[in-house]
Amino acid sequence: MCSLADFKTVLSTARHIVVLTGAGVSAESGVPTFRSAGGLWRDFEPGALATPQAFVRRPSLVWEFYSWRREVVAACLPNRAHHAIAALERRLAAEGRGASFTLITQNVDRLHQAAGSSHIIELHGSIWDVCRTGRRGLKASRCWEDRRQPLCPALAGRGTPDGDASPAAVIPSDQLPHDAEGHLLRPGVVWFNEQLDPAVLDAAEQATAACDLVITAGTSAVVYPAGLVSRGRLGTCCRRHLWWRRKWRRQ
DSSP: OOOHHHHHHHHHHOSEEEEEEOHHHHHTTTOOOTTSTTOOBTTBOHHHHSSHHHHHHOHHHHHHHHHHHHHHHHTOOOOHHHHHHHHHHHHHHHHTSOOEEEEEEOOOSOHHHHHTOOSEEETTOOTTEEEEBOGGGOBOSOOEEOOOSSSSGGGTTOOOTTSOOSGGGOOOGGGSOBOTTOOBEEEOSOOTTSOOOHHHHHHHHHHHHHOSEEEEESSOSOSTTGGGGGOSEEEEEEETTEEEEEEEOOO
């Protein structure tokens, strides 16, 4: 284990810095995580509702779940971790030594943007984005941000974890969110059983391939695609729950 002084030395000489964040950062703001203890919603595992297949089978239920998640996230504020990462980006820009900064996040809440971070790659999209629904529940258009809450009148007051999940409570498809041309919309996040945007993944891979310092917060950086930061030969250091990994050039 190295000291905080060692970390400061590495940070001061790094030229290409990547910060990777996961659910642990947002959890401090009150954003529920899929893997938290007792993380059930109406007796459903949240992950079981985050698939194209689930949306095809039960679009009303999935939209209620995501409408509730949007309400929860809307009430959350950035925490000290979000602000510290944004401050690091501003500090590097102010130093004028040409160091690049890229924030890669697995989180979908956009709390990093609210804290002031700007150079961000969202691996899993955002809960605030929507897009057209295509065949098999997949995306059929580019995503766009829509922060209206609720997104449609039928979702008003719906989605609470203890709400009515009976067939009689199902919202008809034509009352769910649609665009101006009548296309059924779906959440713009990347679901399980769904590929990441190739452009997003390519940008993340390019940033990590070029970096000489990776800082990870709130994630183990083991699960793909976050595990892409573990390529190469890495040393590790931990200090007060802030993990950093120094990537050494191949000999």
